[in-house]
Structure formats: structure tokens, C-alpha cells
Amino acid sequence: MSDILVTTLGTSWQIVPELLGFTNPNLVDLYARHPKRDEIAETRRSADIRPVEEVWMVTTKGEKTDTPIQNLLAWHRLFGGGGRLPVLRIWQVAGAGDLASEEECRQMGECIFRVVLHAAERCADGHLLISLAGGRKTMSSDIQNAAVFFGCHALIHVIQNDDYAKKLWGQEAAFFLEPLPEDLKDAVTPLVAGRHERNPAADLGDESGRVISRDRYPLEMPAASEPLETAVAGAGLMEEVQERSRRASFLFCNQANRLMGEETGTNFLALYNLRPSLVRRLKTQRIGVDPAREDDELVWLQRLPKAELHCHLGGVADPAEILEIAEANRLALERCRDRWGPYVKEWRRLAEGEAGEGIDFKVLRQAVPGVPEPLCTAAFVLAFEDRADLLEQIIYGTFRHEDAFCGVGFKAYEKAGDLQGSGLLQSEASLRAACRILCRKAAKHNVRHLEVRCSPMNYGKGGLDPAEVVRVIDAELAAEGGPASYALIFTASRHGIMSKVYENIELAERLLGGDGSGFRSLRGFDLAGSEEAARPEQMREAFMPMMRRCLRLTIHAGETSSAESIWEAVYHLNAERIGHGLTLKENPVLLDKFRDRDIAIEMCPSSNVQIVGFRDNFLQATRRREPYPLKEYLERGLRVTVNTDNPGISRTDFTRELHRAARLTEGGLTLWEILLLVRNGFKASFAPRGRRQELLREAEKEIIQLIQERLQ
Structure with a gap:
């Protein structure tokens, strides 16, 4: 079971310490002096935010991002390793330096969708956190759309106080090893913007019985702390997500007909329109086998x-x-x-x-x-x-x-x-x-x-x-x-x-x-x-x-x-x-x-x-x-x-x-x-x-x- 944080990254590498200061206060309690620190802690508790084991980042490839990435890795190295330090995995999309064309935006969007898909399947029994902060607006829009479709435990955003936030951007890596100083204590404020259940259309079989999976949309995995330049051909995943969202009602009908055709008795009709993952659990989770589970089974x-x-x-x-x-x-x-x-x-x-x-x-x-x-x-x-x-x-x-x-x-x-x-x-x-x-x-x-x-x-x-x-x-x-x-x-x-x-x-x-x-x-x-x-x-x-x-x-x-x-x-x-x-x-x-x-x-x-x-x-x-x-x-x-x-x-x-x-x-x-x-x-x-x-x-x-x- 893994808890993964996925974010896009622009020229401001500091967004990663700001996010981890919220998700992993055991690593660095960045908001210890924040005037709303109790509210931040309560948000973390009520949203069940646990320390993440990995941070996955998607960014562009070019001079504008190479330097921020090196600064981020330098900050990461200052912790000296240890079991509580999250692994950093970084994808740099080749040919999408400035996101100045439709093709560059399409390549970036496809990579973001694949990263979120792989993260969602990787932490199926854990928590997937998606950050809306970082990178261009088109990148934030793509990652939010991916989060809505593939589901996430929490959407996290970081709100900046414009009077102070710019002072953070020029700080050296060591600055983010301690809580923010008194004069910058509320320069940024983390919040949870919501959560999303996985769209059932992701798991519904199409006419050929295929579902969306990482096997169909492969993605090379970067080594820890080693940025990977990647090129994603086409926009197949994004297009399939759009098509499935449009044809969801047809896919649900197709699932219901298939399930009924497999059975000798008809169950409650609403069950056939549940998410495929829920249907699978209902059809595989058994009771009456283990005496140790009897009390829990009887309660339900x-x-x-x-x-x-x-x-x-x-x-x-x-x-x-x-x-x-x-x-x-x-x-x-x-x-x-x-x-x-x-x-x-x-x-x-x-x-x-x-x-x-x-x-x-x-x-x-x-x-x-x-x-x-x-x-x-x-x-x-x-x-x-x-x-x-x-x-x-x-x-x-x-x-x-x-x-x-x-x-x-x-x-x-x-x-x-x-x-x-x-x-x-x-x-x-x-x-x-x-x-x-x-x-x-x-x-x-x-x-x-x-x-x-x-x-x-x-x-x-x-x-x-x-x-x-x-x-x-x-x-x-x-x-x-x-x-x-x-x-x-x-x-x-x-x-x-x-x-x-x-x-x-x-x-x-x-x-x-x-x-x-x-x-x-x-x-x-x-x-x-x-x-x-x-x-x-x-x-x-x-x-x-x-x-x-x-x-x-x-x-x-x-x-x-x-x-x-x-x-x-x-x-x-x-x-x-x-x-x-x-x-x-x-x-x-x-x-x-x-x-x-x-x-x-x-x-x-x-x-x-x-x-x-x-x-x-x-x-x-x-x-x-x-x-x-x-x-x-x-x-x-x-x-x-x-x-x-x-x-x-x-x-x-x-x-x-x-x-x-x-x-x-x-x-x-x-x-x-x-x-x-x-x-x-x-x-x-x-x-x-x-x-x-x-x-x-x-x-x-x-x-x-x-x-x-x-x-x-």
C-alpha cells in the first residue's frame, strides 16, 4: 500500500516543500508558526491525509525548469536520506518546453493523464493525493480533469499571500528545512479542495470488453531523484477518457446487460449500475469462511x-x-x-x-x-x-x-x-x-x-x-x-x-x-x-x-x-x-x-x-x-x-x-x-x-x- 502525491511543476520548485509541509509534517513542519496552524492540522486530520511515500512530478523540458529541478533535488538531499524521506520521481515532457502550441499542450496533457492513471493503480489500497498548485494553468486543468476521472483521496491546493509569497521564491534550499519564519509564517496556506471517487466509466468494458488500464497506456518509470525525459506519442488516453465520459450511459447499459447475461437469477437492479470495481468486490468478497471474521460480518x-x-x-x-x-x-x-x-x-x-x-x-x-x-x-x-x-x-x-x-x-x-x-x-x-x-x-x-x-x-x-x-x-x-x-x-x-x-x-x-x-x-x-x-x-x-x-x-x-x-x-x-x-x-x-x-x-x-x-x-x-x-x-x-x-x-x-x-x-x-x-x-x-x-x-x-x- 502506497500513498502518492502527484503534482505538476513550473519554475517554482518551492511548491514541493510547501505541499510536503502539509502532507508530511514529520519531515518538515513548515506551518508550525502559521496563525491557522490548528485549522491546518484539523484539515489534515479530517481529510485523513497521511505522510506520502512518493512525490510524482510532471514538468516541461528546458532551461526554465532544469534549474528549479536541481534546486529541488538539492533541498531533498539536505535531509540526508532516511526512511521517512519521500521518493521523488520526475517526468520532463520532451518537446513541450513553453507549452506554446496545441501539440505541446496535448503531449503534456497525455503525460499528466498517464502519470495519474499509473499512480491511481499503484496506490489502489492507499491514498492518491493530487496537487492543483504548480505549473501553467493548462497543466493544472489537465491534472484536475485526470483527478476527477481516475479519482483521488484529496485535491490539495496552496494559496499564496501575494504580499509575502514572492519572498519565498528566492530562498535557498536550506530555508525550507525549518518552519517558516515569523515574518513569512502565513505567506502560503495549504487547503483541501475536495476529493473524487473514481469515475465508473474508467472500469466499464467497451464493445471489446477493454477497460482503461496502465497496461494499455504504458509509462516509463523514472528512477528515484533522476529526472526522466519522456515523449508520449499521441493523445490516446485523453481521447479515450473524453469518449468514455460522453458515452458513459451506453457503457453502463452494456455492463448491466453483460452481468445479467452471466447470471441465473436477477439481483437488485441498481447493483448492475455500480462501479465495476464495486461489483467485483461484491462478487469476490465472501463470508461464512473464517470464524475470526464472524462478528464483523454479522454487524453488516x-x-x-x-x-x-x-x-x-x-x-x-x-x-x-x-x-x-x-x-x-x-x-x-x-x-x-x-x-x-x-x-x-x-x-x-x-x-x-x-x-x-x-x-x-x-x-x-x-x-x-x-x-x-x-x-x-x-x-x-x-x-x-x-x-x-x-x-x-x-x-x-x-x-x-x-x-x-x-x-x-x-x-x-x-x-x-x-x-x-x-x-x-x-x-x-x-x-x-x-x-x-x-x-x-x-x-x-x-x-x-x-x-x-x-x-x-x-x-x-x-x-x-x-x-x-x-x-x-x-x-x-x-x-x-x-x-x-x-x-x-x-x-x-x-x-x-x-x-x-x-x-x-x-x-x-x-x-x-x-x-x-x-x-x-x-x-x-x-x-x-x-x-x-x-x-x-x-x-x-x-x-x-x-x-x-x-x-x-x-x-x-x-x-x-x-x-x-x-x-x-x-x-x-x-x-x-x-x-x-x-x-x-x-x-x-x-x-x-x-x-x-x-x-x-x-x-x-x-x-x-x-x-x-x-x-x-x-x-x-x-x-x-x-x-x-x-x-x-x-x-x-x-x-x-x-x-x-x-x-x-x-x-x-x-x-x-x-x-x-x-x-x-x-x-x-x-x-x-x-x-x-x-x-x-x-x-x-x-x-x-x-x-x-x-x-x-x-x-x-x-x-x-x-x-x-x-x-x-
Whole structure:
């Protein structure tokens, strides 16, 4: 990494000490006595001006510049060498002595542009500083134009006080080894005139795919402190810069078309018009590979706008939040303490034995006669309010360790949720608390659209009417602090009795009303549970009322069953989205149909790993497991989305799921692929079309700002 200062040079060699007095005060603090020295220091700090390692100068060839150059080199030698002394490189343009003709000016301009191009590429990871002081006005104009096109960290100028500046011109070299004397302390004042980002047109491929580079426009490099007489034929670089500036919009369109042609899925459209260097970084910078970088990667991922499409209300809470939900029932608990109080000590004793294996949490729900649900469960949970760590141990056991919570199967995974879901969400207080927790998490992780899955018929055991359950959930999601956009998806279970499925469907019909417009928050219907319990083909008749209403359908399929289950969900139930879809790769023809029909896949990395088991870049014990199919699906052009499933049970959040998706991919995921997953989430949402387009535009704008902050 190099920091380089480029300047033009006329007959006044003193401009170099004046510039270095600003950029390299460690070499000579020329402005130590300046009345505005504090402002100069603040300018240096705020513009992040660091001492330069090299000074590149472009000047004419002739008697008028030969003597000033020798004076400059004499001054440079007075420092006696040392590591902090910048290297001087000097180009003298042959045949451009007085810049008196158009041809001389063209040769000078071409050399200036090439010097700035080479300097910009040489210090790509450093700072390029461009001086506007020195030389003829045409030289200053050329170097400024080059700085604007190729970019620079800072444009530096030196303002002269005409009453004193001429006194500096006649000074000997030794004069500039010390701060300016008291009588000349403000003869000159350095300032930063701005900075410029590199013009994207410099990196856009032309019709032949060529970009501007120093390989195409070579330049002989002078040895240190040895002026090089150079002749640059023609004005090819200057002319190409002018032509690219004129045709920039065409070149951008050409880039966008080329990028889209290389891809199987379309990303946020604004990304295709970013500078090529930014696009390259997005396509090459990977996450999910190095555990040491995880925290930094999570910070950036957390700021990304997100759409969450597969989140079950019954699995949102972690142990601390389960305590919070139980606490919401405190008043109701106090009213019947005399009934459940005597049981608590025994519950705790059983729970503490063998990591909670001594108690069945489902039996616990109705353990005390006369105590309605969910109060027994809430009382049990609150028995550990002083030992949240013990409650966590009871819930998860060995699953607290990430490498142990892998491939445990659906039954063991589901058991980790027995103290929430239908065990705890049987009161209005519990439902409101769970929704507030979910909204809080969504806000923390910048979830802009949230689709919540629930089974209202399962939450009525405490006396709530199922329709009231839905209204409570809807009210909390719509309250201040809720997501900008949300939708409810009713979930029917395969492994329950069919009457329960019909009850959920009848409830949906009742809420939607005759014309389907009665309850606008209900946007979809889901079928979940063990795939072996009931095939989609068997559920078609029950789902017909939802199909007739054109309610959008998402079906759990291909999580633990074969691709046949996915086929049935699509062809018997007309699923627009598939939850999990892990076995879709078994049927390549069906996979192609997903791509052709834009059927989205709701992948849930953490729960997929925990239930099925896949290879994880961060977990050595998983190296023999199968690779996660997400990257293969992306490469085949499928609309893959990333979701949390049950964030509380899976010990995850909306940000970590994106990172887990990268961890489950060999070599990680690029930032470009992460952004594609984010866009897919919005595109596949069940939000109304107009709202969906609005969400996409808002997300795109925010993402461009985040990219510029991270990668500029």
C-alpha cells in the first residue's frame, strides 16, 4: 500500500516543500508558526491525509525548469536520506518546453493523464493525493480533469499571500528545512479542495470488453531523484477518457446487460449500475469462511433490510423470552396460586433430574385440576426465574452446544419447543407478549416484511375464541414498533386429526368473508408437520376452499421426505412456495419446473442443520455430512430465500440465518449472493404486488447506501 502525491511543476520548485509541509509534517513542519496552524492540522486530520511515500512530478523540458529541478533535488538531499524521506520521481515532457502550441499542450496533457492513471493503480489500497498548485494553468486543468476521472483521496491546493509569497521564491534550499519564519509564517496556506471517487466509466468494458488500464497506456518509470525525459506519442488516453465520459450511459447499459447475461437469477437492479470495481468486490468478497471474521460480518448483515417468510409464532422465544411470556400471566397465576403452588417444588425437582427428562412438558400443561392453560406451564417456567441458565439447560440439554445440535431429527427438535408454542400461548397475555418479542427481534435485525405462521385453533384452550386469537396477533403486529409490512399465514398440521385442518380452513373462510376482503392481513395458508403423516394428495379436497379463494399457499415439503412430497405439494396443492425443499435436487426435472415457474424455496439453515444435519464450515465434526443444497439451487436459478423457522428453538435470529447459509456453503457465500437471497425474500413475499414493489425499492435504496459505506 502506497500513498502518492502527484503534482505538476513550473519554475517554482518551492511548491514541493510547501505541499510536503502539509502532507508530511514529520519531515518538515513548515506551518508550525502559521496563525491557522490548528485549522491546518484539523484539515489534515479530517481529510485523513497521511505522510506520502512518493512525490510524482510532471514538468516541461528546458532551461526554465532544469534549474528549479536541481534546486529541488538539492533541498531533498539536505535531509540526508532516511526512511521517512519521500521518493521523488520526475517526468520532463520532451518537446513541450513553453507549452506554446496545441501539440505541446496535448503531449503534456497525455503525460499528466498517464502519470495519474499509473499512480491511481499503484496506490489502489492507499491514498492518491493530487496537487492543483504548480505549473501553467493548462497543466493544472489537465491534472484536475485526470483527478476527477481516475479519482483521488484529496485535491490539495496552496494559496499564496501575494504580499509575502514572492519572498519565498528566492530562498535557498536550506530555508525550507525549518518552519517558516515569523515574518513569512502565513505567506502560503495549504487547503483541501475536495476529493473524487473514481469515475465508473474508467472500469466499464467497451464493445471489446477493454477497460482503461496502465497496461494499455504504458509509462516509463523514472528512477528515484533522476529526472526522466519522456515523449508520449499521441493523445490516446485523453481521447479515450473524453469518449468514455460522453458515452458513459451506453457503457453502463452494456455492463448491466453483460452481468445479467452471466447470471441465473436477477439481483437488485441498481447493483448492475455500480462501479465495476464495486461489483467485483461484491462478487469476490465472501463470508461464512473464517470464524475470526464472524462478528464483523454479522454487524453488516444485521443492517441489511430483510423479508422473513417462514417464522412460526410458536417457536420465537429463547429461554429468557419464555420467562418474559410466562411473566405476562403473573396476575392470572396469583389468582389460583393455592392450586398450583404445592406442585412447583416437585416440578422443579423432576425437571432438574437428568436435564429435565423426569417430566413431560406436554402433560404438565394440564397437571393441576381446575387450573386453565397455560397457567401450569407458566408457573413451571417462573419457578426458574432466578435460574434462567438452569431453564436453558432443561430445555436444550446437550443441544446448547452447536456441534451436538446437528441432525437430531424432527421429534427431538420439536421437543425443545414444548415450553412455548401451544404450551404457553393459550392466553391473550401470552400471545401479546410473544408478538411483542417477535416485533422487537424483527426491528433489531431490520426485518421490513414479516410473515408470521400460526395455528389459531391451537391457541384456544385457555378460553380464547380462535378468531379473537387472530385479532390479538394482528393488533400487536400492527402496533407501533411492529414491522413496516407483515402478513399472517395460517398453518394446518398433517399429524393432527383432519377435523382440525378443516377448522383452520373454516376459520380462514370466516375471517376473509364472502368476497375475500374481510381480513386483509391473512395472506396465505400452510401445511406443516411430519410429511409421513399425510401426503399432499390426501389434503387436496380440504384445501380446495383456499384455492377457490386464490389464497396463496406455502407447503412444508422435502424437509425429511423425498422429492415426491415436493412434487405433490406443487401439483396437488398448487403451492407457490415450498418450505425447506431439501430433497428437490433428487428430481432435476421438477427442479427445472421450479425455476420456470418462479416457485420459491423457503430454506431455514439452522433448523435444517439441527433436524437433518449438513456440513458446516465452522464445525469440524460435520465434515463428513452432506453439503447443504442452497448454493446448488442458486446456481440453477431457483428463487431461494433464507428464513428462521423457529428462531427461539433454533437459537438463531434473522441475521444469523443469512450467515449460517454462508457457513453451510463450501467456500462461503459472496456478498452478491447474500444480496440475491435478500432480494428473493422480498420478491417471493405474499405482500400485495404494489406493496411488494415498494418494499423492493426501499430495500434497494438502503442496500446501495450500505454498500457504499462498506466498500468505498
